Amino acid sequence: MSGRLLVVGAGQAGVEVASSARGLGWDGPITLIGQEPHAPYARPPLSKAFLKGEASLESLALRSVAFYAEQRIDLVLDEQVAHLNLTGEEAVSASGRRWPFDRLVLATGAQPRPLPIDGADLDGVLMLRDVRDAGILAQRLATVTDLVVIGGGFVGLEVAATATAAGVRTSVVEAAPALMNRVVSAATAGFVEAAHLAAGARVFTGVRPHRLHGEGGAVSAVVLEDGRELPAQLVLVGVGARPRDELARAAGLRCDDGIIVDEHSFASDGRTLAVGDCANLPDPSPAPEPAPRLRLESVDNAVEQAKVAAATLVGAPRPYRGVPWFWSDQGALKLQIAGLARADDDIVIRPDARPGRMTVLRYRSAHLVAAECVNNPADFLVLRKALGAGVSLPREKAEDTSLSLKRYLQVAPA
């Protein structure tokens, strides 16, 4: 616990590994390297409060400057690690700086997938991953009348909600038959779609963009496969992200949609660790028939998997177990998901007497495996806890909306 710990990647997962390792008693020097010029910050507000101008970069800081100093975490910014020598225990940056290490953690994150169609390189076609992207998007949004969001996932829908509220005519194009495909049930997706429509957005599902039209080098319209043409001075591409595993791959670590790790966050050499969006891990959830492997892009996973890695580093390993959870704020909609459902899991809808709220429960045979809550944070907390504790909620009880989930699950035997 007294060697040199090097963490590559200063997002939520990297910061959490560094601070948790120190908190758990790692004595030696800790270096945290980030490629952006800014101190580590929270990304979820980039598509919401930051985009609206309600949050500054400073207000998104994950830790104070004083914290890194007090915790003796050497924060290195604006440096991109270009090469890893695992046997020589050294990382080399693009600028030629060298960092010897005794233990290495990769927290390199993910990057947005580009759109592979004609016109995607036109001016006004943006992606959103970091605060620089968000700043450009905010500037452009203030000057345009028509935005097309390509991709009906969390990021796209959050930006769409923000833009619609700001008075920009917004269209969302999603290739799959429903929004947030595979992340939530069709019932929840439909509820969310209705809210976006009511807010004034247009939503096109089940259709792909064919190409982007430009005028004078700047985007002017999105042409759909079926020939429809949507005017756009601004296009946001939000079609998912791919793990940044190039460094690990080049260093000889096994990668397959991310850096392959085990339940202790060990990569294939049994010594390097990887955490967060860049890691491909065994499903940590307690559901029956869990997925063999997956990648989780969420704050929850970044934090929880980083804590597991920190425990591994200090010699007190514990396997990663937990109920993954996600949230997405889209205008007035607060969507919260606990657990990982599959497309073929059953759906039990609990409508709410109060308008604008809904809870959907997902069952795999007799087992509750996931919950999707819209504007129902209390249901979410109760269900997340129940899922984590393996507390059962018989389906017929779930269907009875006169039953208080909180009361039932708190008195039910574990």
Added chain:
Amino acid sequence: MPKVFYIQPDGSETVVEAVAGDSVMQTAVRNGVSGIVGQCGGSLSCATCHVFLAEENADDFAPVSEDEDEMLDCAATEREDNSRLSCQLVLADGQEVRVTVPEAQL
């Protein structure tokens, strides 16, 4: 500059100089005060920043909203009359605030 006094369940106290406009949760997380998780970053999604607000500060903040109220009912540590989600306690210049951190957040 606002100041926050965090009292741990064992009675130990941490004092943090805060930034006006930040919440009691953000101030804790940024400065490594243990026992306040704030995993959702303050978007009222996780209830892991539950605190007990000192009586003298009871009127210093906006009242509990409907969502906060429902979430406090489901916090990991049993709710009390002075329970708040600290992400909803936004600090103003010159304010001094005392909160007690509960035993568990998750």
